[in-house]
Amino acid sequence: MDLNLLFVPVFLPLAVGIVIFIIPRVVRVLPALLSLLTTAAVFAAALLIFLKGSADFHFPLFEIGKFTLSFDLLVTPLSSFILIFVGGFGFLISLYSLFYMMGKARLKEYYGFFLFALAGSSGVLMADHFIIFLISWEIVTASLYFLITLGDPEAKVGATKTFAMLGGVDGCLLLGIGILWYLSNSFTISNINIPVEGWLSGLAFILMMVAAITKAGAMPFHSWIPAASEGAPAPVMAFLPAAIDKLLGIYLLVKITTTIFTLTSAMGLVLMIIGAVTIVAAVMVAMVKQNLGSIFSYLTICQVGYMLLGIGTMTPIGIAGALFHMLNCAVYTCCLFLCTGAVEKKAQSTEVGELGGLARVMPITFTACLIAALAISGVPPLNGFVSKWMVYQGVIKTGTSYSFIFLIAAMFGSALTLASFIKVIYSVFLGPKSDQTLSVKKGVGFGMQFPMIILSLLCLVFGIYYLFPLNAFILPGLGVAAEPLGLWSAVPATGLIVIGLVAGLIIYLLGKYKKSARVVGAFIGGEELNRKTGRIIGTHFYDTIKSMPLLKNIYSSQGKGHLDLYSWIGKLGLSFTGFLKWVHNGLLSWYLSWSLLGIVILAVIFILFQ
Numbered sequence: 001m002d003l004n005l006l007f008v009p010v011f012l013p014l015a016v017g018i019v020i021f022i023i024p025r026v027v028r029v030l031p032a033l034l035s036l037l038t039t040a041a042v043f044a045a046a047l048l049i050f051l052k053g054s055a056d057f058h059f060p061l062f063e064i065g066k067f068t069l070s071f072d073l074l075v076t077p078l079s080s081f082i083l084i085f086v087g088g089f090g091f092l093i094s095l096y097s098l099f100y101m102m103g104k105a106r107l108k109e110y111y112g113f114f115l116f117a118l119a120g121s122s123g124v125l126m127a128d129h130f131i132i133f134l135i136s137w138e139i140v141t142a143s144l145y146f147l148i149t150l151g152d153p154e155a156k157v158g159a160t161k162t163f164a165m166l167g168g169v170d171g172c173l174l175l176g177i178g179i180l181w182y183l184s185n186s187f188t189i190s191n192i193n194i195p196v197e198g199w200l201s202g203l204a205f206i207l208m209m210v211a212a213i214t215k216a217g218a219m220p221f222h223s224w225i226p227a228a229s230e231g232a233p234a235p236v237m238a239f240l241p242a243a244i245d246k247l248l249g250i251y252l253l254v255k256i257t258t259t260i261f262t263l264t265s266a267m268g269l270v271l272m273i274i275g276a277v278t279i280v281a282a283v284m285v286a287m288v289k290q291n292l293g294s295i296f297s298y299l300t301i302c303q304v305g306y307m308l309l310g311i312g313t314m315t316p317i318g319i320a321g322a323l324f325h326m327l328n329c330a331v332y333t334c335c336l337f338l339c340t341g342a343v344e345k346k347a348q349s350t351e352v353g354e355l356g357g358l359a360r361v362m363p364i365t366f367t368a369c370l371i372a373a374l375a376i377s378g379v380p381p382l383n384g385f386v387s388k389w390m391v392y393q394g395v396i397k398t399g400t401s402y403s404f405i406f407l408i409a410a411m412f413g414s415a416l417t418l419a420s421f422i423k424v425i426y427s428v429f430l431g432p433k434s435d436q437t438l439s440v441k442k443g444v445g446f447g448m449q450f451p452m453i454i455l456s457l458l459c460l461v462f463g464i465y466y467l468f469p470l471n472a473f474i475l476p477g478l479g480v481a482a483e484p485l486g487l488w489s490a491v492p493a494t495g496l497i498v499i500g501l502v503a504g505l506i507i508y509l510l511g512k513y514k515k516s517a518r519v520v521g522a523f524i525g526g527e528e529l530n531r532k533t534g535r536i537i538g539t540h541f542y543d544t545i546k547s548m549p550l551l552k553n554i555y556s557s558q559g560k561g562h563l564d565l566y567s568w569i570g571k572l573g574l575s576f577t578g579f580l581k582w583v584h585n586g587l588l589s590w591y592l593s594w595s596l597l598g599i600v601i602l603a604v605i606f607i608l609f610q
Helices: 003-022 030-052 077-100 107-126 130-149 155-184 199-216 224-229 234-260 265-288 292-312 316-347 363-376 383-397 403-429 446-464 467-478 490-512 540-547 552-559 565-583 588-608
Strands: 055-064 067-075
Touching (some): 003 030, 067 077, 067 130, 077 107, 077 234, 077 446, 107 130, 199 234, 224 234, 265 403, 292 403, 316 383, 363 446, 383 403
Antiparallel strands (some): 055 067
């Protein structure tokens, strides 16, 4: 393989991003065009890298004692297939942004940091030296922070929370890598394989696991995603939290669970528990949210639970299903956030209760959103069904007596996800128009529609012809033979589904031409009916869930931030600061007392360990 090809995904967007910051602000179209061309080049390079197979590059920089820093790149089947989709998402979001960001301020910063994030993501996937990996990882985190701040004024709060949480767990990642170096005397990722036996190796795994699942967005390290959605530009949410961060977080988790560490069944059980809790808790929150960004954020978090559940099974089909679900999740959640951006662009709102009747004027957006919604809900024959089905089988194959608990949690999550989207599809696209949507006469242009069309088509193709992504990407990436995995026959099943839909359509059309019909009063299922317009908002039924006896206190605590780890850490920090203020009160007698206490403690330690 031409080694120069390996440098394209990393150094080309980095160099063009710097150029974008240098060019004059008066040239407003140039940053967008440079970004589009660069992402197209990165996507093409990623395809060539994948087709040419594995490759590596080693360039020593310096050595001090046992510490060696070298610029090492390694392309594996796992990293190369994810690199394709990182480049593909980059190109689609760049095209979408060309029209979404038109007329907005700070375009240089937007496209510059966008390309930096793309370069950092490529570096994470190809780095074979942990120092290079860390640098690339931090580039993505910093770029995400600056991209979020480019949204509404209130986006700075979400950006700060995002940077605090991701930056905090990056400290865990750094400490875990330090322990790995102590145990293996190596920073070369491909050379490290540590069995999780003693407390030190277990601590290293847990620290790196926390960094990985926080990046992906699993509970209880999830709250940065909904916080970021409150004001961040829609393409930023579609590119990073919905797609790239999922790919990178699960990539790291797969690496540490399959190659870097040799896990015990106890560690697998920990991942399964986190996954099951994430599935149920996140979807329960999503059901009562009223903003599209918040709803999709929590449903994205819910999907991470399936990935952790599959990886935790430690079975080939479970891990393959988790990796496939990672890819599928990136596809349909990216599509959902792009649909949110299209709705926001035309209706100037993402509040579910303020929308309605957009299906007729925005048919492409409606269709793409409907397909992505059915895919994320696990409805056959779409891609989300296949990967969830593989995760279910992985749970069953664990053979444990408690596996049915995880299976119930996973299926419960899918059912409530579909229930959440019934609210979204009806309230946003169906039913009468609201005052907010009366002025919307047509949808967004083809430049914004094209990415949504491609992503929704992938939901169909990866569902019906699921053997292609499995045999081309997933199984080679894990080094698993392409053997029968007990999957379903998608093509015949799809034919039966289509026949059923056509039959239903025929029955509906015949019913419309019936000469006489029985007229009854409208049943609105407890919803509030606007007597003036006859419009049913479609969200009040879901609000009643928050008042149920078993859930009332939980929802109340969640609304107050009591279940947010970030909130607890903040309170702990304030308490510690208050303690320091109490200690440092300026009185000499206090300082002398603390000094004397310190001397006593040091003396006791010296006597005990002499």
